[in-house]
Amino acid sequence: MKKVLITGAAGFLGSHLCDKFIKEGFYVIGMDNFITGDKKNLEHLESHPNFEFIEHDVTEFISIDGPLDYILHFASPASPIDYLKIPIQTLKVGSLGTHNLLGLAKAKKARILIASTSEVYGDPLVHPQSEDYYGNVNTIGPRGVYDEAKRFQEAITMAYHRFHGLETRIVRIFNTYGPRMRLNDGRVIPAFMGQVLRGEDLTIFGDGSQTRSFCYVDDQVEGIYRLLLSDYLYPVNIGNPHEITIKEFAEEIIELTGTDQKIVYKELPQDDPLQRQPDITLAKKLLNWEPKVDRKQGMTITFNYFKTLSKEELFKSEHKDFTSYINK
Template identity: 85%
Template sequence: MKRVLISGAAGFLGSHLCDRFLSEGYYVIGMDNFITGDRKNISHLWNDSKFEFIEHDVSEFVKIDGGLDYILHFASPASPIDYLKIPIQTLKVGSLGTHNLLGLAKAKKARILIASTSEVYGDPLIHPQTEEYYGNVNAIGPRGVYDEAKRFMESITMAYHRFHGLETRIVRIFNTYGPRMRLNDGRVIPAFMGQALRGEDLTIFGDGIQTRSFCYVDDQIEGIFRLLLSDYKYPVNIGNPNEITIRDFAEEIIKLTETNQKVVYKDLPIDDPKQRQPDITLAKKILNWEPKVKRRQGLQLTFDYFKSLSKEELYKMEHKSFENHIKR
C-alpha cells in the first residue's frame, strides 16, 4: 500500500485530497495545525484504518515514521481575509514549511507536489495566463505575503529538483470552489453565498468588470491527482478557463439562491487582479485533463452544502479565530 502525506489536510482542498487518495487505496497521513483548517472537514475519516492524522505546524521540523511515496504540500492560508490577518504565518508556511517538506521528501526518496497558485501571476499584463508568464506582482503590497510565499515555494522546489534530483511537481491552482469552503473568507463565491444566506446585499469590490474563472473542486482534485502521477516537473495551470465578470457572476448567484438582493459597490482592494483566466493548453496536452463540471451544477452543489449547515456551524465558519497564532 502506497503511503502519502498531505499537509493542510483539514483545509478545503486538503480534505478532498484525503478522500481521493483513500478511495484510490492509498494509506493517507494527514497533517494540519488547524490555523485555517477545520476538524469537521476530516471528521468522517477518523475511523478509517487507512487514515492517520498528525496535528502539527509544518513550519516546524516534520518527522514521519516509516516510508513515504508521495507528499502533497497544501498547508497555507489561501484567502485574503486569512493571509492579511496572519501574514507572518503565511510567509513561514510557504518558506520554512516548504523547506521542511522538501527535506522530508529527500530523506524518504518521495515525490512531492506543492500547491502554488494563480496569484504568482499577480495583476497580469497578459491574458489568459500561461505557465511561461513571469507575472506582475507587488512584493511589498498587502497581498505580497501570499504571492511571494508561493513564488518562493516554486523556486525552492525547482532548486531541490535541480540540485538534489528530487522528483517534484508544481500545480498552479486557479479559483476553486465547492463544499467545505469557509463562508466569508474573502473569496468571491463564499462571500456572495454567505450574504445570500443572510439576506444581505451582495458586495462587489471595484466596478465589477474584473473577471474570474471558477473551477469546481472535483475537477481540481482530478487535475492535481493526474499531475502528481505524471512525469512533468514544471508548473502546470489547473483551473477552468470559462471566464465571467464579477458583475455577471453576482447576478448568477442572485438567480441561483432565488433572492432579491441588490448589488452594492465598494472600493477595489490594493493589487486585486483585474483578470484571472488560465490557459490550460499544457494540462490538456500532458495530463489529458480539462474541467467537466458546469458552473451552474457546481454552484448548486456548493449552495446546497452551505444550506445544510447548522447556524452554529455557519457562525463558526464566519468567525474564525487566529488568537492562538497571531503572536507567533
C-alpha cells in the same frame, strides 16, 4: 499500498485530496495545525483504516515513521482574510514549511507536489495566463505575503530538483470552489452565498468588470492527482478557463438562489487582480485533463452545502468587509 502525506489536510482542498487518495487505494497521512483548517472536514475519515492524522505545524521539524512514497504540500492560508490576518505565518509556511517538506521528501526518496497558485501571476498583463508568464506582482503590497510565499515556494522546489535530483511537481491552482469552503473568508463564492443566506445585499468590490474563472473541486482534485503521477516537473495550471465578470457572477448567484437582494459596490482592494483566466493547454496535452463540471451544477451543489450550516457558522464574522483591512 502506497503511502502519501497530505499537509493542510483539514482545509478545503486538502480534505478533498484525502478523500481522493483513499478512494484510489493509498494509505493517507493527514497533517494540519488548524490555523485555518477545520476538524469537521476530516470527521468522516476518523475511523478509516487507511487514514491517520498528525496535528503539527509544518514550519517545525517534521518526522514520519517508515517509508513514504508521495507528499502533497497544501498547508497554507489561501484566502485574503487569512493571509492578511496572519501574514508572518503565511510567509513561514511557504518558506520554512516548504523547506522542511522538501527535506523530508529527500530523506524518504519521495515524490513531492507543491501547491502553488494563480496569484504568482499577480495582476496580470497577459491574458489568459500561461505557465511561461512571469507575472506582475507587488512584492511589498498587502497581498505580497501570499504571492511571494508561493513564488519562493516554486523557486526552492526547483532548486531541490536541480541540486538534489528530487522528484518534484508544481500545480498552479486557480479559483476553486465546492463543499467545505468557509463562509466569509474573503473569497467570492462563499462571500456571495453567505450574504444570500443571511439576507444581505451582495457586495462587489470595484465596478464588477474584473474577471474570475471558477473550477469545481472534483475537477481540481482530479487534475492534481494526474499531475502528481505524471512525469512533468514544471508548473502546470489547473483551473477552469470559462471566464466571467464578478458582476455577471453576482447576477448568476441571484438567479440560482432565487433571492431578490441588491448588488452594492465598494472600493476595490489594493492589488486585486483585474483578470484571472488560466490557459490550460499544457494540462490538456500532458494530463489529458480539463474541467467537466459546469458552473451551474457545481454552484448548486455548493449552495446546498452552505444551506446545511448552522446559524452560528452562518453569522460568524471573519471580516466580511475586508477592504478596510487590506488597504492598511
